[in-house]
Amino acid sequence: MSTTALSGRRTRTTALVVILLASFMDLLDVTIVNITVPSIRAELGASPAQLQWLLAGYTLAFALGIITGARLGDLYGYRRVFLIGIAGFTAASALCGAAPTADLLVAARVAQGVCAAVMVPQVLSQIQLMYAPHERGGAIAAFSSLSGLAAAVGPILGATLLEGDWYGLGWRAVFWINVPVGVLALAVAARVLPRGRGTTRPRLDLTGMAICGAGLLLILYPLIAGSEHLPWPTWTYLSLAAGAAVLALFLLHQRRLALRGGTPLVEVSLFRMRSVGGGLLVQFLFFVPVMGFFFTFTQLLQTGLGMTPLAAGLTMLPWPIATTAGATLGAAVLLPRLGRATVQLGLLTLAAGLTLLALTATSGGLAFLPGMIVGGAGMGLTVAPLAQLTLERVPPAHAGSGSGLFNTIAQLGASAGVATIGTIFFPVLAAHPGPAAPAYGTAFSTTIWASLALLTLTLAVTFLLPRRP
Structure with missing residues (x-):
């Protein structure tokens, strides 16, 4: 060299x-x-x-x-x-x-x-x-x-x-x-x-910015704020429906702007690419149970089992270590050989790890270690290959638009995950008065079974991904 x-x-x-x-x-x-x-x-x-x-x-x-x-x-x-x-x-x-x-x-x-x-x-x-x-x-x-x-x-x-x-x-x-x-x-x-x-001309779509911002606000605000009040108030459902309608209007505006030769905020042609459309859907469905898990597991560790924030952080440390190893293995070694099957393997591994954590919910300590390692590895095997499969074919001129969509969908999935998994966790917790550890353990395990159902749906949707990068 x-x-x-x-x-x-x-x-x-x-x-x-x-x-x-x-x-x-x-x-x-x-x-x-x-x-x-x-x-x-x-x-x-x-x-x-x-x-x-x-x-x-x-x-x-x-x-x-x-x-x-x-x-x-x-x-x-x-x-x-x-x-x-x-x-x-x-x-x-x-x-x-x-x-x-x-x-x-x-x-x-x-x-x-x-x-x-x-x-x-x-x-x-x-x-x-x-x-x-x-x-x-x-x-x-x-x-x-x-x-x-x-x-x-x-x-x-x-x-x-x-x-x-x-x-x-x-x-x-x-x-x-x-x-x-x-x-x-x-x-x-x-x-x-x-x-x-x-290579696009420097002209920002201000109208699109306003419409997109309004639509995302109508969806994200009730997910962030409204979910603290259970059952959800009526206004949250109305806001979510209105947000979906506004985002549909946004996509229509983007399409018309592109047809007129303008510079849309989102390159609508990306949605016609199977890799992008399928990848964004998998990204959303994946982040719902995963971010819901992080939210409820933290509640279990600190409130249910009485751990300090430092002890809780140390308990969770094997997860990101395993995620890093899984991501490297998945993206650099398995993806070129297995294609989308790498993502599917990751989802199955993640499901196995979450199952182990649900079965040891009230044990604490080292009992969590196998589930953290397996679950973290599964997350790594999923996220890195998924990003590569989704964005691989995006033209360089639209790399920013593709990245923005990918990150926005992750944010929507994360917010939806905390909100929807929270609506399962807190009612179950309220229905089990008594010692904190058993109550939080039951609530956490219940959310895991719901998360496994979501991961099953995510696994089915992965067949929309291209077979190979």
Whole structure:
């Protein structure tokens, strides 16, 4: 290998590390803030509504903005938009750390979510730009492992920062830690990221932005806020129905805009690709039970079994480790040989892991280890090959649009998962008064059986995927 080729490969690896670090910062901020809620309430006197929006505001802003953020990359360049996003995310993190009131903290969290929506879609777009199709397996495997890693590391890091009370910052340290990391990532990214973008003209569809944002808001808001009131109020169903209608109107607008020679926010031609249409459906169905599992398992560990956040995080740590191994094996080794059967194998492995966890729900400790390893490996075998099968055939000019759709569907599935699995978990919990461990164990196991039914449906839908990458 020539010196120039070796240098180019090292630069590409450095670029991959930087964009994955930025994506990890976003995912970590979703999980790490949960542990700070009691401290924030005590110091800032935050109301229950403010605490709810401290968590939901970020998620909602991210989900609403991610399609637009992805399209900005297509129009103005993935490198430029990524740098703007990470700079804004770093600045918003500093504002969170310095916020003197709960209202300003919520506003800064919303700003964080908006900047994350600009930054994160460029990650998959950059991977598609930097790596040829046959080289993407390892990079996509690493990207796909981040969510499980953040779910485990978030509580551990959050508890460490709170208990250590570094420099007297208390809960503010979970936000300030993003600042030096963000500055470093920004400086390195400016040097190593390739300058590339699609061939479309720089004209943003503002009407489409408004329609899409309204539709997603009508769907996501009831999933995030309405699900806390069981049974669901009537307005949640009305909002969901209205949201579906508005999104249908959005797709119609996008199609007409494309026919007129305009630049739509979403490239509607992607939906005619079997790999994209099938992959997005599998992505949604997959994230419903998976994110529902993370939500209820955390409840079981901390409230049902009385674990500290640190102990709960350590208990969950085998999951992301196994996810990383499974993602690497699935994307780099099995997918080229087995094609979509890799995703199907992953779903079956995940189902086996969840079954083991349901059977040991009240045991705790090392009894969870087999289920965590098997389930985590199953998730890795699913997510990385699924991303590759879905986005493999997307033209480079529409890489941002494809990435935005993929990430938005994941957000919708995650929100739907917490909401729908929660509607099973909490009524079962309420129907079993008495000691916490048996009650939470029964509620958790019940949600797992429902999740297995959803995974069975997901397995059936995988036959819509192309047989080979």
